[in-house]
Amino acid sequence: MLSSEVVGYIAAFFTTFSFAPQAFLTLRTRDTSALSLGMYSMFVTGVAIWLVYGALKADWIIVMANGLTLMLAMPILGMKIYNRLWGNERPL
Amino acid sequence: MLSSEVVGYIAAFFTTFSFAPQAFLTLRTRDTSALSLGMYSMFVTGVAIWLVYGALKADWIIVMANGLTLMLAMPILGMKIYNRLWGNERPL
Numbered sequence: 570m571l572s573s574e575v576v577g578y579i580a581a582f583f584t585t586f587s588f589a590p591q592a593f594l595t596l597r598t599r600d601t602s603a604l605s606l607g608m609y610s611m612f613v614t615g616v617a618i619w620l621v622y623g624a625l626k627a628d629w630i631i632v633m634a635n636g637l638t639l640m641l642a643m644p645i646l647g648m649k650i651y652n653r654l655w656g657n658e659r660p661l
Numbered sequence: 662m663l664s665s666e667v668v669g670y671i672a673a674f675f676t677t678f679s680f681a682p683q684a685f686l687t688l689r690t691r692d693t694s695a696l697s698l699g700m701y702s703m704f705v706t707g708v709a710i711w712l713v714y715g716a717l718k719a720d721w722i723i724v725m726a727n728g729l730t731l732m733l734a735m736p737i738l739g740m741k742i743y744n745r746l747w748g749n750e751r752p753l
Binding site: 573582583585587588590598602603604609614619621622 | 671675697701714
């Protein structure tokens with residue numbers, strides 16, 4: 570039987586790297602019209618706080634997973650803000 | 662000073678509820694063209710595995726946070742798959 574630790578690593582792998590295809594899609598197409606600014610603002614904030622949590626607990630798995638997630642989610646948020654500011658978004 | 666547990670709760674609040682504005686936007690506009698199918702497939706899988714992890718560890722905070730995230734992320738994935746299958750997506 571799987572130990573809970575292995576299950577945790579598998580879960581962290583999926584939730585962390587799930588943002589890779591979104592980041593590639595967003596940077597390639599530059600289309601952010603269907604992405605929620607509220608979501609990415611809250612999500613990036615939350616992941617940054619998870620990073621602090623990992624550092625406080627000296628849990629380097631949490632630090633690494635959230636550091637990677639932050640690196641993938643920040644360019645998505647940046648593109649969203651850029652398009653919103655420059656009026657590049659298609660009307661829905 | 663904040664205890665690390667409080668920091669963890671704040672982080673979980675942000676990353677969990679960040680999916681609420683995305684879910685509302687996606688259900689309201691039905692626009693999923695800029696959303697990555699790869700991301701939502703991997704993310705929903707990962708969150709479901711986090712739920713199993715929380716249950717194995719009997720950590721009800723993890724179970725609750727990931728249960729809520731799953732309820733918010735699944736309709737987004739469902740709308741994406743529906744639009745992809747029915748050819749509702751605008752070309753990028």
